[in-house]
């Protein structure tokens with residue numbers, strides 16, 4: 574019997590206005606279709622070096638160790654934590670949403686002793702609360718999320734890394750949801766490891782996790798270096814520290830692969846590297862300040878538009894991410910029915926929510942290639958129509974008008 578080969582991939586043209594993934598920039602998709610190269614071809618290793626150079630400004634750092642982890646953003650998180658933390662180490666987790674809980678979950682598997690400072694969903698953790706905990710628990714590592722898409726809140730990080738250093742702790746930040754859309758200032762924040770992903774404000778597909786590692790963190794990780802036997806070399810010495818519990822996510826070996834040593838660890842995901850490289854080029858050509866302003870304008874437009882429709886915006890205004898906005902589902906409106914109509918009638922995806930917010934908020938993202946005025950206006954126009962179809966009364970046209978005014982005001986400011 575002949576095997577069904579199904580159809581050629583031909584997805585509908587959805588506008589992805591949820592918390593990620595979003596539509597990739599066409600230049601990124603084109604870059605990803607380029608021909609492949611051998612792993613140690615000089616053209617390939619030159620591309621790897623270019624990627625390192627391109628991501629330094631995006632992370633706001635001069636860290637030599639700036640590279641890619643092959644895998645989705647979670648791979649970057651896991652690589653950072655498993656390489657920084659050994660079983661029994663005390664780690665302080667700053668938790669204000671689903672991804673803060675994920676840090677705890679990963680650290681639990683590593684066998685860390687976990688201490689937590691928390692905020693209710695929709696709020697962030699004040700720096701003095703983090704300082705009190707640092708004094709009390711004296712952690713080896715402090716881990717936090719920058720923007721937690723589950724709650725749409727952005728943890729303020731000015732002074733965060735310096736505080737951790739003052740108490741002798743290394744710091745880790747998951748910046749997946751903000752990188753390329755809100756400022757990442759690894760050096761100014763004095764944080765040690767920051768990781769991200771492509772599928773949000775960098776406007777690429779998921780599957781590559783840019784990461785940067787400070788000199789102090791790199792020294793700590795290299796002290797745990799145990800090169801696997803099959804690729805061990807005389808010119809690479811092992812350290813005295815406890816072996817890193819993952820082979821694939823062993824940052825000591827991955828950093829040796831990305832260095833002139835070119836340790837033969839994994840095979841770099843070539844097409845993803847092309848994509849990540851183009852994401853960075855697109856962002857830097859636009860200019861990071863302009864790009865952040867564009868995301869601010871998009872967030873301001875969604876917020877103003879939603880309020881003009883009579884919707885409540887979720888969470889603390891002072892700490893809102895600019896690129897994802899939570900809208901409280903009005904009483905009597907079926908949140909899933911709205912999402913279904915948005916998708917089926919308008920080809921627009923908006924996000925649902927998790928945990929305590931499930932069924933209570935929608936999340937609208939305007940990120941990367943989709944943080945565009947017309948895409949925000951089209952989404953709000955569609956939402957207004959759908960809300961009315963679902964029995965919610967709102968002033969006709971008000972959302973789009975308010976959004977347009979907010980967009981223009983933000984960029985004129």
Ligand SMILES: *Cc1c(COP(=O)(O)O)cnc(C)c1O
Nearest residue numbers: 645646647672721722749750770
């Ligand atoms: C979206 C998101 C991730 C996603 O991780 P993936 O492995 O790429 O699915 C991680 N962290 C945060 C804060 C996010 O918002």
